[in-house]
Amino acid sequence: MKKLIQKIADIEFVRIAIEEQADLTPFKEKPSLEVITGVLLIILGSLLGWPAVAVLGVLAIKFNEPLLAVIGGPLAYGLSFPVFGLGMYFSGAKYTIIFFRWLSRVMVEKLSAWVNPGET
Numbered sequence: 001m002k003k004l005i006q007k008i009a010d011i012e013f014v015r016i017a018i019e020e021q022a023d024l025t026p027f028k029e030k031p032s033l034e035v036i037t038g039v040l041l042i043i044l045g046s047l048l049g050w051p052a053v054a055v056l057g058v059l060a061i062k063f064n065e066p067l068l069a070v071i072g073g074p075l076a077y078g079l080s081f082p083v084f085g086l087g088m089y090f091s092g093a094k095y096t097i098i099f100f101r102w103l104s105r106v107m108v109e110k111l112s113a114w115v116n117p118g119e120t
Helices: 002-009 012-019 033-047 050-062 066-115
Strands: none
Touching: 002 012, 002 066, 012 066, 033 050, 033 066, 050 066
């Protein structure tokens, strides 16, 4: 287990995160317009998924138009993926890297302390 943790700690991404004591302080900054747009697109993409399919199903039953659900459901669901992905592109990359740098540092430090309880 020690060798595995050491191999993980030797990965450049993890090593730099440990050396720089990566933290989550960038999340305290005011988000840019790009990040806000990305979050809104993520929300829209989520609403275009199963909720839209369910609404189209209900409307198809109410108006006795099965093609609303048969055609509209898959289209709405299919459209949700690129919209969600675009939202992740706008908002996710910067903060995802920050989060994973922090997570890598914390996990390696916790695992090291667990395997080597007397060392700090």
